[in-house]
Amino acid sequence: MEPIQFIDLNVTNILILFLVGFVGGMVSGFIGSGGAFVLTPAMMSLGVSGIVAVASNMAHKFPKALVGAMKRAEYGQVDVKLGVIMGIFAEAGVMVGKHLMTGIRGAFGSVGTDLYVSVVFVVVLAVVGGFVLRDALREKKGASIAELHSNQTRLARWVQGLHIPGTMVHFDSIGKRVSLLVIAPLGFATGLLAASIAVGGFIGVPAMIYVLGVPALMASATELVVAFVMGFGGSLYYAMDGFVDIRLSMIILAGSLFGIQIGAIGTTYVKDYLVKLVMATIMLMVLVSRFFYIPGYLSQLGMGPILDPETLNTLNRLGEGVLGLALLFGAGMILSALVKGMLEHRRERSSEVVLGESLMD
Numbered sequence: 001m002e003p004i005q006f007i008d009l010n011v012t013n014i015l016i017l018f019l020v021g022f023v024g025g026m027v028s029g030f031i032g033s034g035g036a037f038v039l040t041p042a043m044m045s046l047g048v049s050g051i052v053a054v055a056s057n058m059a060h061k062f063p064k065a066l067v068g069a070m071k072r073a074e075y076g077q078v079d080v081k082l083g084v085i086m087g088i089f090a091e092a093g094v095m096v097g098k099h100l101m102t103g104i105r106g107a108f109g110s111v112g113t114d115l116y117v118s119v120v121f122v123v124v125l126a127v128v129g130g131f132v133l134r135d136a137l138r139e140k141k142g143a144s145i146a147e148l149h150s151n152q153t154r155l156a157r158w159v160q161g162l163h164i165p166g167t168m169v170h171f172d173s174i175g176k177r178v179s180l181l182v183i184a185p186l187g188f189a190t191g192l193l194a195a196s197i198a199v200g201g202f203i204g205v206p207a208m209i210y211v212l213g214v215p216a217l218m219a220s221a222t223e224l225v226v227a228f229v230m231g232f233g234g235s236l237y238y239a240m241d242g243f244v245d246i247r248l249s250m251i252i253l254a255g256s257l258f259g260i261q262i263g264a265i266g267t268t269y270v271k272d273y274l275v276k277l278v279m280a281t282i283m284l285m286v287l288v289s290r291f292f293y294i295p296g297y298l299s300q301l302g303m304g305p306i307l308d309p310e311t312l313n314t315l316n317r318l319g320e321g322v323l324g325l326a327l328l329f330g331a332g333m334i335l336s337a338l339v340k341g342m343l344e345h346r347r348e349r350s351s352e353v354v355l356g357e358s359l360m361d
Contacts (some may be wrong), residue, residue: 021255084227093191
């Protein structure tokens with residue numbers, strides 16, 4: 001197996017990683033996702049191999065998840081039992097995903113993991129981004145939440161009515177008992193995806209909402225428990241084989257801790273459909289960015305047409321350019337929402353003061 005190569009951290013790379021972490025944190029705080037669907041591709045664009053990018057991203061996420069889970073638990077938003085149980089099953093998925101990644105690397109080298117991560121990103125972001133965009137456009141037109149999620153509600157009712165003796169567990173978030181045989185594949189799939197692209201929440205949160213019937217607010221909070229459990233274990237699994245670059249994890253974590261505060265504040269000034277629209281747009285732009293790298297990976301592995309260095313360089317530049325646009329778009333939309341909201345809030349406050357003074361006169 002080829003030796004593990006970590007990128008050199010010069011001043012330029014450190015600044016770029018910090019800014020990427022900052023923007024990823026803003027995206028995370030704004031759309032309620034971990035932001036790894038931005039961070040992992042950005043790290044790969046800097047020359048980090050796919051398996052190291054995934055492993056280092058998992059290592060940076062689980063401390064944030066723990067802090068977030070503890071904070072939201074104070075408001076009663078976390079179903080700890082559900083999070084721990086799903087996290088345990090997710091850990092099994094992480095182990096399988098990790099062995100899959102190391103197996104691909106052993107057979108095809110780092111380029112093989114780059115191709116695998118990129119293909120999974122393209123497929124997952126196409127599906128998730130498409131659904132999010134559909135929901136955003138329908139909400140903008142005035143469709144109700146009940147209309148949007150009616151099929152999932154029926155599925156959740158069926159799951160909650162399913163009784164398999166010896167496997168039933170009561171969960172406070174839904175006030176009902178659900179079979180562990182239903183939760184097991186959901187948790188496993190969450191962990192498998194997390195170990196592949198460091199984004200397990202794409203499965204975990206929708207599964208809790210649409211399959212188990214957990215309220216959206218509690219599902220997003222409970223996912224933080226799942227992310228901590230599987231992220232802690234996954235980081236250890238990858239670290240034991242030397243795939244975690246703790247330098248990358250710490251730099252991105254430092255940037256994201258600043259950005260997540262700004263993103264969270266920005267959500268208080270926008271409508272839900274706009275949050276989803278920003279999320280879908282970033283996802284689809286990242287998808288296009290990763291797509292430009294795939295022909296180069298196939299060429300290097302001898303699985304496609306042999307591309308000359310100039311063509312490879314052009315494709316890489318296009319991928320970097322689209323990713324850069326996605327980051328700029330996300331940051332611009334979030335900061336714009338924040339500034340507009342603050343100005344409107346200031347105008348409202350000024351109007352209240354003037355009105356108060358006129359009443360006193």
